[in-house]
Amino acid sequence: MMKLVKKMSRVFLLAGISLFALTGCHGSKDRTSFEIPGEFDTSKNYEITFWAKNDTNITQTKIYEKAIEDFEAIYPNIKVNLRLYTDYGKIYNDVITNIATDTTPNVCITYPDHIATYMTGEDTVVPLDELMVDEKYGLGGSEVLFDGPTKDEIIPQFLKEGVLNNVQYALPYMRSTEACYINKTYVEALGYTIPDVLTWDFIWEVSEAAMKTDADGNFLVNGQNIMIPFIYKSTDNMMIQMLKQKEAGYSDENGNIFIFNDTTKDILYTVAEHVKTKAFSTFKISSYPGNFLNAGQCIFAIDSTAGATWLGTDAPLSDIHEDQIVEFETVVRMIPQFDTNNPKMISQGPSVCIFNKENKQEVLASWLFTQYLLTNEVQIAYSQTEGYVPVTLKAQNSAEYQDYLSRSGEDNDLYYSIKIDAAKLLLEHVGDTFVTPVFNGSASLRNAAGQMIENVAKSTRRKEVVDDAYMDKLYSDMVSLYRLNLEGGSMAEGKADLGKLPTASVALIATLATVWGLMIVYVVHEKAKKKRKS
Template sequence: MKMKKVISLGLAAAMTVSLLTACGQTTEESSTSSDGNVQIEYWHTMSGVNGEAMEAVVNTFNETVGAENGITVKSVYQGDDVSEKLKTLAQANDTKNFPNVAQIVGAGVPSALDYEQLIKVEDMYEKGENITVAKEDLDEHSVRAFSYQDELICMPFNVSSILLYYNKDMFEEVGLDPENPPQTIAEMAEACEKLLVKDGDTVTRYGLNVAVRRYQLANWIGGQGEYNFFGNNEGGRAGMMTEVTFGEDGSLDKFLTEWQKVVDTGAYKEVEDNINEEFSMGLFGMAIMSSARIGTIDSLVGDKFEWATAPLPKVDAADTGGTAVGGSCLAMFDKGDEAQVDASWIFTQYLASPEAQIAFDTATGYLPVNTKVYDEADMQTYMEENPNYTVAVDQMRNSNVNVQEPFDIINWELDEIIKNNMAEFGAGNQDKDTTCTNIVEQCNEKLAEYARANG
């Protein structure tokens, strides 16, 4: 079935009503509160510990910078599907019920570009008014992550890096050097074999757990050589991505050839059930996860065993690309109120300021998007006391700026294709060549279908 860029306005309107009811919003709120403050609404995706950190940062803004500038921010938790809710509002042209600022994942940037309500961060910098965070102070990897055709579309906020997590006690137990974790996929396969424990034919301890999906594959494709693109038009950043290029350039086949070594160990768990909990229970010795999970893993493991993080193992030892920036950014929207636009700009910059970044990042494990953070004594102390976090920071800063997740506007469909085929390959139900062909052809079919429907 072809993707459609628009849906009927009636359906979109109905969805909007449902959305607003669920969020507890009203459509008649004034932009000015009784005390004269300009009110803006901020949608975010953070829950649990991260949600508490998010609310704390917003409250601090309201009590300090917001109070000084006559701004009050109302934060609204929207679950994981902020981008989908924004699409619904945009399709219904329901500007009134847009938030002023929204936290969206990088994959949501291509969709946001189509919204007439979007305010590009690049345009705000070009206006040169009320600038409190200089663009040159923003981390170049994070800027590239949320830029399209060399324009910064959304403000970097919470970014992460993909890492190898490993059980140091388990390494020592099987004769692996806990201070020298695997640096390549081939070395990771060798470690898997040593970590494997079986009771007859039943595996009781795996060497590695990771479900290879779009996010993981984008890093192993992007990190090859000096850097490598996932698809054409620089992976969708120089123009619409209409095809994957990892088939024609051989990078997917190269990755799968190395990954075959992991599969062949019989010590690889190819699906993720409860990866955080299972790692903390010692059900496998290694896992590939985002740096944003460091705090969660630390809490779950406690003092049960020693663990550490390491850079993502390379496809080839000679690769220098590094890894892509993961995470989210801040999109601003114009609802026709200039005072709200100005307030949104001040708030958005605050979230990218050293003060807010230190508070949020040290509470969550996300990485700084503002390079001035590293000059602050609090962050320097935090990094000294948290070496697992420092590994992620160093990996991000040492990566090539062109190693990025793609701007593939149908990312969820490509993710499903990659996940399903890699699960079959990992389980031994599908050979390498079939897996390679399937991923390339199925991804390109979906991209071509979208391009035909949307120009």
Template sequence: MRRGVSIAAVVTVVALTASACGGSSGDSSSKPKDPKDIAGTITYWDTSDAATEAPTYKALIKQFEAKYPKIKVNYQNVPFTDVEQKFKSAAKSGKGAPDVVRTDVGLMAEYAELGYIAPLDGTPALKDTGDFSSVPMNTTRYKGKTYGVPSVTDTLGLLYNKKLLKKAGIAEPPATWDEFIADAKTIKQKTGAYGTYLNPDSYFLLPLLYSNGADLADPAAKKITISDAAAVQALTTAKKINDEASMKVDFANAYQNMQTAFKNGKVAMLVQGPWSVSDDFTGTAFSGDKNNLGFAPVPAGAGGKAQSPTGGHDLTVYQGSSNLPASYLFTQFMTSTQSQIAIAKGTGTLPTRKSAYTAEVTADAKIAGFKPILEQTARARVALPQVGSLFTPLAQNYVKILQGDESVENGLDTTAKQFQQLLPGYSVG
């Protein structure tokens, strides 16, 4: 999932770019011809869950070191919530930055603009790129260069309780937001359960924006589009879902309450990601019957197309690394087909390579369920260094709209003005 970026950091993007630690430009001409000759120590910052996912990555690192005995990997698990500011601080100062870092896809443009990560085009890090799905591969590019290698991916889909839909007489999950609202009302009327629980986080608003042909901004036109007619239509639909289709939202603890209600059968449908499925299976609605959990694309809007944001992580190489050859080789190894198969089996995350979707990997219901959703609906977020920071004012005004404290139009106009402070030189569409 995406993380926010501090306003102060965004305001100083230009200045920081000028002062960013230099290093290699990514030219691989000086690297030994034989990978077995590459030697030295590199540091890897891993943001995977320390308890449930990190053991899989540590096991792969041991395999890498066995294959390349002259290279030592200094593994460090850095909490996902801390890594952004920690990496930017280290990269800016030129002290303590890792050689390779697991990077949220929403941060790629900012890190590249700041000059903190190396372009990887023409290096061994990018191997067999045609095997990568275009969906996660699109998250690695910025201004014509490739700055990362896709490691794991995800997106938002529609999770649903099959038994509740069947009890309500609904044969298929809703294909449009209008159907979604209508089905939610039917479910409440016929089963007593709520149709949905609206997540008021602005990241979960993206499917509504995208499916209505809206977005946060248009970099090519240098225009802020969050208050245009398509966005107004998307937010109007979101307000209608909140008012007519959703269980009452506890804005102070929305995510946890949403999850609890869904997994225990009090809510029939959720816009959610694959990271929630393990928790869903612990609830009374699914613990004894995992097949009761259904997977579908998010509904389509007035734009006629279901679309959802691409999430996940890419591996990036620090521009100032003192051992770029080993960093490239490590990145290549950790994103290979065999590594991705091991990661999928060990952590339940979705691979980014098409060849990694083996029968054994897709035996995981979550991976099998989200694979077609990724292929059909996922799209990269707008490639702006400030994109993470845009979610903060959007979230604040979105909540005001949902609570009835602001009209849709006024709330989005306020959001657009706040975006202008983060996007100098951009006009409001």
């Protein structure tokens, strides 16, 4: 029997090895970790793909195209193919899908939360630490053929946001935060004065005051039959920032999740209170805050500073018909705070990562292009398209950028005052910004944070009872919906269903079970035989 067990063990060992080998083959191209080549080979041509995000803004598209054209002029052996997205989520989904087929882009605009998931594939994302300081091809390196920033010239706080597990996996490309765009005319008509630093209490109070109607049901403040005084675009950010301001739990670097706490519950009750009176709504429920603000149907619109060109009476971009736009004075403030002496606001905006490829020269070409995105030409031009700020001191301190800031209000296009005010807001408060911990599962947790506000808002509008029992169920639903592992990240990003076990796997498991079963039967049979003999 020992012989047989040994023999079978060998078979299982071989089967196991084969199985590992098969598994290893699937989806892998035997890629190795990236090592910086000694020289960039300019005698060969390289074609790289760049997946970028624009805010449905043709100027941004043109800047990307010009950046590529200029870069290709400097490096004629590198061709950059641009693929444009208007949604970070779509980029994320496409990258995930393409990791499986080893068809990722070379360079990709992304969020650090997303990179944490991309990194579940081995050597998928190129670590940048060594590249950044490489003497020849690093930031400001001797062989770099354009005037890019040195490592020290990247705003340290923004640079740090691309560090995961102590490794730099992304460089910042643009930074923004959220701002509150306010119809000052209406606030003052309601008898209030806008403070320098908004508080949540102030916003709720003014919003409720704006709900008074006349006998015909028209709102007194705007004379229209529609008024949603306070609309929040990103409820993910709303919850995250409120918790941060209250120093309440959210998550930690190890992926431990603390969001399901009493402070969160209090915030959700407050949301319910103001949804009930219809003084508050969200983008997902009602639509873009800017559309309501510009139509005189909203007083406090919280949106990204990167959306500033869509907000205000004189906004250069608009989704609503000209005859719907109402004249009012617009002002920009930080998002509301719980502690006005210790403001907190999120740092957000696109970062860039590089995907590993078998051809190391191709990866080096990708790195050179990534660096090019940090040159003053690209940084200043792109930041001016919205309320973004450049991520390098080199660009921020340049005469060109300072001149741009100083010309706020000269026109309602490049120098649109609301856009420049929004950018200044971030420039003046970089030290008050924060980011949430990044881990495999942090993107799901972020979604859950916003979804809780959305669910409470919808339930309140539908006249469902929102009480402690509701909250308990909500918490439990979020854990299961977003597959959150409360003691370390998520079980899987998103709600990806692994689906049924493939037929082959079922067959293999069944075979193994049968073989083991027969072995056990054999052993028992042999033992019984031995016993009978003895």
